Amino acid sequence: xxxxxxxFLMMGLWLVVAVALGMRRPRGLGGAALRAxxxxxxxxxxxxxxxxxxxxxxxxxxxxxxxxxxxxQKRYRWLADVEDLTLSRIYPQNRTFLRLFVDAxxxxxxxxxxxxxxxxxxxxxxxxxxxxxxxxxxxxVSEIGGQFLVTSNTHxxxxxxxxxxxxxxxxxxxxRMLDVVAKHEARITxxxxxxxxxxxxxxxxxxxxxxxxxxxxxxxxxxxxxxGGLSRDELERLKGRPLSAAEEAFLRExxxxxx
Numbered sequence: 580x581x582x583x584x585x586x587f588l589m590m591g592l593w594l595v596v597a598v599a600l601g602m603r604r605p606r607g608l609g610g611a612a613l614r615a616x617x618x619x620x621x622x623x624x625x626x627x628x629x630x631x632x633x634x635x636x637x638x639x640x641x642x643x644x645x646x647x648x649x650x651x652q653k654r655y656r657w658l659a660d661v662e663d664l665t666l667s668r669i670y671p672q673n674r675t676f677l678r679l680f681v682d683a684x685x686x687x688x689x690x691x692x693x694x695x696x697x698x699x700x701x702x703x704x705x706x707x708x709x710x711x712x713x714x715x716x717x718x719x720v721s722e723i724g725g726q727f728l729v730t731s732n733t734h735x736x737x738x739x740x741x742x743x744x745x746x747x748x749x750x751x752x753x754x755r756m757l758d759v760v761a762k763h764e765a766r767i768t769x770x771x772x773x774x775x776x777x778x779x780x781x782x783x784x785x786x787x788x789x790x791x792x793x794x795x796x797x798x799x800x801x802x803x804x805x806x807g808g809l810s811r812d813e814l815e816r817l818k819g820r821p822l823s824a825a826e827e828a829f830l831r832e833x834x835x836x837x838x
Contacts, residue, residue: 616669627661629659646691647680686781688720689760693715728766731749735751739813809830
């Protein structure tokens with residue numbers, strides 16, 4: 580999967596928390612607008628293109644370079660820096676790029692990226708410590724027999740439920756990069772021992788990796804459609820309590836259900 584898609588949607592979902600704290604929700608950010616963003620993110624296939632880091636002056640290049648150095652020490656190979664143009668068109672204030680790697684066994688696709696959420700509401704949420712000012716993410720994915728094994732340092736930020744085809748483990752944001760790698764590699768070993776009949780997808784080229792990302796996107800899109808964009812459990816988990824009448828109406832608007 581790409582956790583970055585989920586992060587962009589989480590920025591919209593945090594608006595619900597903002598309302599609960601008494602912040603005034605800006606115009607055009609109600610349930611219908613959130614559903615429009617969900618449909619935009621999980622609509623057409625995403626367009627990923629190779630880019631130069633020079634096009635991202637606010638990127639934390641120390642983080643990207645450290646990711647490259649540490650992963651190469653583990654015999655991972657850097658493939659490309661890519662931008663998700665689809666997400667950039669939807670959230671132009673939050674452009675970023677992913678640095679993509681593949682392991683020596685060609686069974687793991689890894690991505691590292693720095694996201695600095697921007698916008699008035701996000702700034703307010705950062706002030707009350709509901710959303711981090713910077714996200715420096717390492718995500719590793721293996722595709723095995725139609726299942727996606729995902730390990731990332733996104734605990735507490737990524738609160739949307741993954742589709743059934745994804746087995747996700749979220750570690751704390753401050754987890755050391757190589758500890759995330761070690762955890763994912765241990766999970767692969769355990770999974771293949773439990774399912775020796777399943778064959779991992781191999782990523783020999785950048786095109787192989789982008790095709791896997793596209794398949795994961797389709798899986799997530801189908802799941803979002805199935806739950807109506809946002810499920811009751813997800814919204815209640817975000818709120819930390821049962822929904823109020825106003826929040827019930829918000830959820831119906833997101834799910835496009837009549838009153």
